[in-house]
Amino acid sequence: MPPKPERTQVVMLPDVDRTDEIYARAIELAYGPSQRQARVQLVLNVLYYSMLAVLIGWIFSMVIDREVPVQTSAREIVNPGKQVRQGARLLVRSSRRRLRSCELTRRWTIIDGDGRRYDFEPDRFDAYGPVTGTTGQPDVETTGPVIPLDAVPGRGRWISVLAWDCNMLQRALGWSIVQVMPPLDFEILSRTQAP
Numbered sequence: 001m002p003p004k005p006e007r008t009q010v011v012m013l014p015d016v017d018r019t020d021e022i023y024a025r026a027i028e029l030a031y032g033p034s035q036r037q038a039r040v041q042l043v044l045n046v047l048y049y050s051m052l053a054v055l056i057g058w059i060f061s062m063v064i065d066r067e068v069p070v071q072t073s074a075r076e077i078v079n080p081g082k083q084v085r086q087g088a089r090l091l092v093r094s095s096r097r098r099l100r101s102c103e104l105t106r107r108w109t110i111i112d113g114d115g116r117r118y119d120f121e122p123d124r125f126d127a128y129g130p131v132t133g134t135t136g137q138p139d140v141e142t143t144g145p146v147i148p149l150d151a152v153p154g155r156g157r158w159i160s161v162l163a164w165d166c167n168m169l170q171r172a173l174g175w176s177i178v179q180v181m182p183p184l185d186f187e188i189l190s191r192t193q194a195p
Helices: 016-063 168-173
Strands: 070-077 083-085 092-098 103-111 117-119 139-143 154-165 177-180 184-189
Touching (some): 016 168, 070 154, 070 184
Parallel strands (some): 083 184
Antiparallel strands (some): 070 092, 103 117, 103 154, 154 177
């Protein structure tokens, strides 16, 4: 028997360019939408973190805000001889320049001749008046507390404390900024004592 002819198998090689194109298109279809989402996510992240930085900066600026809203100068007791009788009003003249509009509260304390302390109710004064600045005409005010009838005659001292809230954080948390003004000395006389 004659030998059988060998079969030759013809293997067709795929077109390399076409295969690469198919795979490239498949990868593009698989990952294309996620790349678009990544770009949108990147933009959203930048917006989020920039808004967060602005918010933290705003809160930080409110925390460090310690600028005095009212500049007080030239405080003096105008009672004759700086002497006040029990039950009479202590008159203190002061001039102030309003540098910004804030909620202001002042508290007065009198220390009598025996060293006893008299605290008066907090006084909220015109917080939102016109801003005069450092060059404008200062406001001049004469005010003061009434000396209690049971105050011990002798050397007295008047202490004034200013407290202010100029921003939302200070108002919300009750972080009033406090400034103690220099004390003023005067003399308390009894009601029967001659000046």
